[in-house]
Amino acid sequence: MKFFAPKKSDKSNNSDSKKVEKKTTKEEPQESKAPTTDVGTPDKKAKERKLFGLFRIKNNKQLIIIGVIATIILWLGITGIGIYALNWENSYVYNVTRFIPYPAATTNGAIIWEHDYLSNVNIIKKYQSEFKKVDFKSAEGKKILTQIKKDTMTRLIEDVLIKKEASDLKVNLSDKEVNDSYSQLIKSNGGDKSFAEVLNKYYGLTTVEFKNEIYKARLLRQKVTEKFASDPSINQDAKKKAEEVLAKVKAGEDFQALAKQYSQDTTAASGGDLGFFGKGKMVPEFETAAFALKPGEVSGLVKTVYGYHIIKVTEVKGDQIHAYHILIKTKDFQTWLDDAVSKAKVHYLIKI
Numbered sequence: 001m002k003f004f005a006p007k008k009s010d011k012s013n014n015s016d017s018k019k020v021e022k023k024t025t026k027e028e029p030q031e032s033k034a035p036t037t038d039v040g041t042p043d044k045k046a047k048e049r050k051l052f053g054l055f056r057i058k059n060n061k062q063l064i065i066i067g068v069i070a071t072i073i074l075w076l077g078i079t080g081i082g083i084y085a086l087n088w089e090n091s092y093v094y095n096v097t098r099f100i101p102y103p104a105a106t107t108n109g110a111i112i113w114e115h116d117y118l119s120n121v122n123i124i125k126k127y128q129s130e131f132k133k134v135d136f137k138s139a140e141g142k143k144i145l146t147q148i149k150k151d152t153m154t155r156l157i158e159d160v161l162i163k164k165e166a167s168d169l170k171v172n173l174s175d176k177e178v179n180d181s182y183s184q185l186i187k188s189n190g191g192d193k194s195f196a197e198v199l200n201k202y203y204g205l206t207t208v209e210f211k212n213e214i215y216k217a218r219l220l221r222q223k224v225t226e227k228f229a230s231d232p233s234i235n236q237d238a239k240k241k242a243e244e245v246l247a248k249v250k251a252g253e254d255f256q257a258l259a260k261q262y263s264q265d266t267t268a269a270s271g272g273d274l275g276f277f278g279k280g281k282m283v284p285e286f287e288t289a290a291f292a293l294k295p296g297e298v299s300g301l302v303k304t305v306y307g308y309h310i311i312k313v314t315e316v317k318g319d320q321i322h323a324y325h326i327l328i329k330t331k332d333f334q335t336w337l338d339d340a341v342s343k344a345k346v347h348y349l350i351k352i
Contacts, residue, residue: 076100083114087351094118105153106347107160112153114350119213120152126204149352154341159217161340166224169234173220181219182211228333235307235330242301242308242328249298255312255324264307265327272324276317286311290323305332 082088083102096102097115104114128134128144135141166173189195192207199205205214228234245262249255256271263272279287286309289302293313302309307329315322329335 084349089118089121094122104348104350105157106349107157107344108164109345110160110164112156112160116213117152117156117350120156121149123203123205123214124148124152127202130202153348153352157341157344157346158337159221161337161344162217162221162224165336165340166220169224169227169231171220171223171227173216173223178211178216178219182215185215225333228331228336238328238330239301239308242310242326245326245328246301246310249310249312249326255298255326259324259326262328263326264329265325267325272312272326274323274325276315276320276322278320286325290321293321293323303330306330 079088079093079096079100080102083093083097094115097113097118102114103111104117105112125136125145125148128148129136134144136145165171186192186195186207189198196207199207199210203210232239241262245258248258256273259272260268262268265272267273279291281287282290283304283306285302285304289299289309290311290313293299293311295313295315297313299309299311302311307327310326312324313321314324
C-alpha cells in the first residue's frame, strides 16, 4: 500500500518557511543601524568631539557658548593686565570699570574700586586744566598729576575709614539730610542752572554725579567731625585720666614731676614749663584760666581744642605770667584721622 503525507503537514512547513522569511526580513535593517553599546543603545560618544582634548562637544551650539565664554575671559584678562601691569588710565578703562568692578586698593579689607579712583582723579584734572590752565603733558603738569593721584587715593582711604568710624559712632546720614543740605548748596551757588554749568565746565560732572559721588562723602565727613567736637563720650577716657592726675596734684605731689610723667605736650620734658607769656599768646580758654590764677595756685581741668589742661602759675611780672601745665590730649577729628590713616592696612593693586 502507498501512504501519502497529509496535506496539513505541507501547510505547516510552508507556514514555518514564511515565518523564517519574515523574521529574516525584519532583522535585515538592523545591519545598517549605528554601533550599539553593551546594552543595545547607540554609542553617543561616536558623535562627540573633543575641544583641545579636554571638553566633550556634542553640538555646534555648545561650541559657540564655550567660544563666547573664552572670549570674555580673555578680554577681562587683557583689560586686567592693562590696568595692573601697564597702568592704563584711559577712557576705555574708565568706561569698562563703570560696569566691571576692578579693585584699585584695599583698606582694612574694604575695597576701593578703580572706577571711583579714576572718576575722582578726572574731576581734579578737569578743574586744574580748566580753571588753573595746567598742561598735564608738560614736566610740571606731570608732577602735579602724580600728586593728584596720591592725594586722591589718600582721600578715598580716608573716606573708607570715616565710613567705618561713622558706623561705630552711630552717625547716620539720611536721604532728607542729604537733599536739604544739597538744596541749600545749590541756592547759595546761584540756583540749579548756574550750579550745573559750573559743575560741567570745571569738574566734568552732572549734578546727580556730584551729589552721589562727591557730596554725600563730604557731608558724612562733616557729621563725623561734628560728632568728635560735640560728644563728650568720645573723650571720656582722656577726661578720666586728667581727673586722676589733677587729684594727684591736689594731694600735694610735685607738679613738674607729674608733668614729666603724664603730660602729652612737648613741654613735658621740662616739667610743663611754658615760661613767661602775655595775653594773646595762648588759645582763649587757656588764657582766661591762666590769668585768673595767683602765683602758686592750680586750676581745675581746662578744656581746649588740644585736650584737658591743668595749669599752675608760679610768678607774675607786670602783664605777663610764668606758668606750667599738664596736657592730656583728646581726640579731635583730624588727629584721629591722621592716626587712623597711618595705622590702616592698605594694599595697593595699581601703581600710584
